Amino acid sequence: MIxxxxxxxxxxxxxxxxxxxxxxxxxxxxxVKYGFPIGMATQPIKSGEHVHTHNLKTKLGGxxxxxxxxxxxxxxxxxxxxxxxxxxxRKDGKIxxxxxxxxxxxxxxxxxxxxxxxxxxNRLFSGxxxxxxxxxxxxxxxxLGDDHxxxxxxxxxxxxxxxxxxxxxxxxxxxxxxxxxxxxILGTWDEERVKFLSTQDVDxxxxxxxxxxxxxxxxxxxxxxxxxxxxxxxxxLKCGGSDGLSxxxxxxxxxxxxxxxxxxxxxxxxxxxxxxxxxxxxxxDRCVDEDVFNKTVSLINNxxxxxxxxxxxxYENPSPGNKEGGITTLEEKSLGCTQKGxxxxxxxxxxxxxxxxxxxxxxxxxxxxxxxxxxxxxNLTAAGAHIIIFTTGRGTPLGAPVPTVKVSSNTVxxxxxxxxxxxxxGVMVHDTKPADPSELGQLFFEYILEIASGTLTKNELxxxxxxxxxxDGVTL
Numbered sequence: 001m002i003x004x005x006x007x008x009x010x011x012x013x014x015x016x017x018x019x020x021x022x023x024x025x026x027x028x029x030x031x032v033k034y035g036f037p038i039g040m041a042t043q044p045i046k047s048g049e050h051v052h053t054h055n056l057k058t059k060l061g062g063x064x065x066x067x068x069x070x071x072x073x074x075x076x077x078x079x080x081x082x083x084x085x086x087x088x089x090r091k092d093g094k095i096x097x098x099x100x101x102x103x104x105x106x107x108x109x110x111x112x113x114x115x116x117x118x119x120x121x122n123r124l125f126s127g128x129x130x131x132x133x134x135x136x137x138x139x140x141x142x143x144l145g146d147d148h149x150x151x152x153x154x155x156x157x158x159x160x161x162x163x164x165x166x167x168x169x170x171x172x173x174x175x176x177x178x179x180x181x182x183x184x185i186l187g188t189w190d191e192e193r194v195k196f197l198s199t200q201d202v203d204x205x206x207x208x209x210x211x212x213x214x215x216x217x218x219x220x221x222x223x224x225x226x227x228x229x230x231x232x233x234x235x236x237l238k239c240g241g242s243d244g245l246s247x248x249x250x251x252x253x254x255x256x257x258x259x260x261x262x263x264x265x266x267x268x269x270x271x272x273x274x275x276x277x278x279x280x281x282x283x284x285d286r287c288v289d290e291d292v293f294n295k296t297v298s299l300i301n302n303x304x305x306x307x308x309x310x311x312x313x314x315y316e317n318p319s320p321g322n323k324e325g326g327i328t329t330l331e332e333k334s335l336g337c338t339q340k341g342x343x344x345x346x347x348x349x350x351x352x353x354x355x356x357x358x359x360x361x362x363x364x365x366x367x368x369x370x371x372x373x374x375x376x377x378x379n380l381t382a383a384g385a386h387i388i389i390f391t392t393g394r395g396t397p398l399g400a401p402v403p404t405v406k407v408s409s410n411t412v413x414x415x416x417x418x419x420x421x422x423x424x425x426g427v428m429v430h431d432t433k434p435a436d437p438s439e440l441g442q443l444f445f446e447y448i449l450e451i452a453s454g455t456l457t458k459n460e461l462x463x464x465x466x467x468x469x470x471x472d473g474v475t476l
Contacts, residue, residue: 002248002429004318005035010051017244017326017393017410019051031056034247038332051328058329060278060315062163063309068293071285073343082266083230083445085452088165088223091190095232096162097386097403097452099223100127101216103168103209106160106182107140107175110199114170115249117209124210125217127292129165132213135401135467141175142476152177152185153353154469157382159186159194160355163402165223166193166216168209173200175211192219225454231265233452234356236385236402237340238272242318243393244326244408247336250391250409250425251399256441257389257448258364259342265362270341271351271384272371275304276315278331278337283366295349299368306472317371321394339357340391351381352470355385373398374468381467387451395420399459401467403451406458407444423447 001011025045030037114134121132195212199205287293347363369379377400393409408414411426
């Protein structure tokens with residue numbers, strides 16, 4: 001068993017991820033894990049008894065008022081001076097870690113067309129770029145208000161993502177988000193890097209598309225890998241299918257990586273706002289100033305309002321899989337989840353579809369968006385993440401358009417799903433001699449630099465690259 005914090009009155013059984021009481025707990029008394037309450041006992045609990053949904057419930061309520069109580073810590077995870085990786089420096093100064101061609105669809109009506117174009121292009125241009133990829137979605141037409149805006153901004157972020165050396169924007173012609181309308185959202189673009197094709201305007205859209213992709217491939221070939229400071233990396237932080245060990249192993253390890261990247265001068269992005277509920281004050285206390293604190297308060301309360309506007313319970317979480325893995329309340333899930341952000345200062349709050357600032361200070365940014373796995377990884381990609389660290393205790397094959405590093409919270413999962421999992425954090429508790437967190441953190445940092453330099457993740461090897469766009473309104 002593992003007792004995480006000296007204040008805890010429960011411990012975690014390593015083999016199951018479930019909790020047992022370390023002392024007698026009275027009905028109505030706080031159950032404490034990670035040093036914080038994770039809920040209230042609904043009945044008397046004897047020392048040694050199983051603590052879960054049958055005797056523990058959330059204490060969380062609705063929208064709350066908060067006070068700024070800064071508790072900023074200096075990060076000490078800088079690993080042996082300034083580190084580098086081998087990446088691509090784009091014309092606009094941004095860096096990419098892959099040299100790919102992306103086909104971005106303005107509307108779902110051209111999904112199959114884009115897949116046919118990408119399939120043939122990968123045969124025609126094999127070996128010249130890191131691949132030609134498209135990402136199907138059902139959006140871009142018959143959407144109103146914020147939904148239309150969300151779609152455009154997510155697609156804009158993908159068009160501008162530097163992992164794509166070249167982009168073909170593929171449209172139909174009659175959709176709400178038709179190419180001329182989408183160009184207004186893009187604003188400016190490099191005509192060598194971004195090409196446009198409206199399929200209704202040409203006789204043979206696939207033939208025309210391959211001519212344009214050939215031009216993009218030739219442009220992509222002008223870039224070569226070069227040494228780039230690790231401080232230019234943007235890392236997205238995500239968890240899915242968490243279990244009772246996620247907040248002890250995988251999320252802790254990811255937090256160390258986050259702090260190390262930030263110490264190098266880089267940026268990390270933490271999303272999944274509903275999975276901040278119950279741990280939000282820890283993030284608020286790390287806000288670099290009162291302006292960022294106020295934005296964080298709005299981030300939390302606006303997302304709670306989203307639940308109530310739809311008549312839903314704010315704390316309808318964790319999921320069935322989380323509960324099976326030992327997580328009982330949202331407080332418990334959130335306290336484990338937010339550890340992915342380490343201890344670094346929170347320097348910014350980004351809206352859904354907003355991109356991390358090009359002129360930035362190193363630090364952690366909070367990104368508005370839901371916890372849904374496929375929506376969240378799309379959100380992180382569009383916000384500019386070069387790599388997404390995805391921790392899991394249950395396992396998932398899901399991959400984003402960018403390298404998606406799956407980190408298992410337990411060794412059993414890493415061994416059983418080796419074709420999904422990239423890195424095993426379970427060795428922190430499962431080996432007869434558990435791995436030292438700092439040493440494992442350094443190994444993980446080195447591994448991420450290898451990924452940034454071209455080593456493929458399991459999602460890339462398996463061809464798992466998917467997107468989904470947040471929807472909160474009327475479809476015509």
